Amino acid sequence: MPPDNVQDDPTIPDDEQLWRRVFPGVVYENEQCGGGLRAQSGAFRDHRGPLSVDIGSLTTPDDVLGRGPGMRLAEFEAKVAREAGCKIQRDPLPHNPAHALIYGDGAKGSLTGRQAKAIAHRSRIIPLIS
Amino acid sequence: MTYAGVAVSDSDVMHATDEVFELENRSTQWSEVVSVFDLSFRKIEVLKSLLAMQSLSENWDSYGSQPPSTTAIDVGCTFVIRYLLDDDPMPRIIPVSGSGIQLAWKKQDKEITLDIFPDGRLEYVKSCGDEIIEVDEQFALDWGKIRSFLDWVR
Numbered sequence: 001m002p003p004d005n006v007q008d009d010p011t012i013p014d015d016e017q018l019w020r021r022v023f024p025g026v027v028y029e030n031e032q033c034g035g036g037l038r039a040q041s042g043a044f045r046d047h048r049g050p051l052s053v054d055i056g057s058l059t060t061p062d063d064v065l066g067r068g069p070g071m072r073l074a075e076f077e078a079k080v081a082r083e084a085g086c087k088i089q090r091d092p093l094p095h096n097p098a099h100a101l102i103y104g105d106g107a108k109g110s111l112t113g114r115q116a117k118a119i120a121h122r123s124r125i126i127p128l129i130s
Numbered sequence: 131m132t133y134a135g136v137a138v139s140d141s142d143v144m145h146a147t148d149e150v151f152e153l154e155n156r157s158t159q160w161s162e163v164v165s166v167f168d169l170s171f172r173k174i175e176v177l178k179s180l181l182a183m184q185s186l187s188e189n190w191d192s193y194g195s196q197p198p199s200t201t202a203i204d205v206g207c208t209f210v211i212r213y214l215l216d217d218d219p220m221p222r223i224i225p226v227s228g229s230g231i232q233l234a235w236k237k238q239d240k241e242i243t244l245d246i247f248p249d250g251r252l253e254y255v256k257s258c259g260d261e262i263i264e265v266d267e268q269f270a271l272d273w274g275k276i277r278s279f280l281d282w283v284r
Contacts, residue, residue: 021191021192021193023190023191023224023225025222025223025224028236040222040224040232040234040243041232041234041243041255042224042225042226042230042231042232042234042243042245043224045226045227045228045230045232045245046193046195046226046227046228047226047227047228047229047230047247047248048195048227048228049228052193067192068191068192068193069192071191071192110228112265112267113243113245113253113254113255113265113267114255114262114265117241117243117255117257117262118260118262121257121259121260122260
């Protein structure tokens with residue numbers, strides 16, 4: 001379970017895009033979100049605790065991908081995480097002011113398999129622009 | 131350590147070369163070597179994917195994660211060797227942040243994921259499109275259950 005003092009941040013609007021660097025190995029055709037590709041749900045889990053993401057309006061895809069060479073970028077709206085029962089908090093870091101954390105119902109605030117899958121199904125891989 | 135009756139000791143050792151690998155499973159109770167020649171090409175490919183995760187670097191996910199734990203990899207190999215038949219659909223495998231592994235099967239809208247936690251625990255999620263049909267957060271390696279879910283995505 002997430003820590004008791006974790007509150008969802010209402011200043012992050014529902015239509016805010018959240019970005020997560022994902023392992024490039026496995027992506028699927030996305031039947032739910034009008035085509036394109038999505039990541040496997042494991043890309044939205046972290047057994048150590050809450051899931052790190054970037055707030056899209058505060059950064060750029062190039063900045064996010066620049067911190068993880070060889071990775072791809074998945075995006076989903078904040079409301080997708082909320083509808084999965086997650087809470088979102090800003091967590092700016094010195095080198096990344098766009099950083100945020102998504103708290104789920106698993107151990108130490110991690111996302112459960114159910115929550116990760118709900119997000120994965122409504123996420124999309126941002127196409128690479130060469 | 132026991133997974134559904136299969137003893138897996140911390141002394142499990144895997145050897146890999148370019149052409150052949152063997153899984154040696156040694157414990158005080160039993161000893162077994164699985165030769166590559168007893169495994170199908172498809173299962174060998176899955177095992178290679180699992181073993182390759184040992185070589186992931188620290189911070190492989192760019193979020194500071196360590197590679198999958200030895201325990202998680204052991205459980206994954208046990209699953210492939212003991213519970214997958216040669217003609218079963220083979221899983222797609224990815225590392226998960228926080229030293230886990232996820233195996234996934236997908237056929238059209240049907241999807242099964244089997245998460246292996248760093249300590250070897252298993253979590254199973256069955257879904258069809260957006261609908262999550264079944265979740266088992268304490269999944270045990272059980273022949274009947276595994277046959278059932280593999281048949282579902284066959």
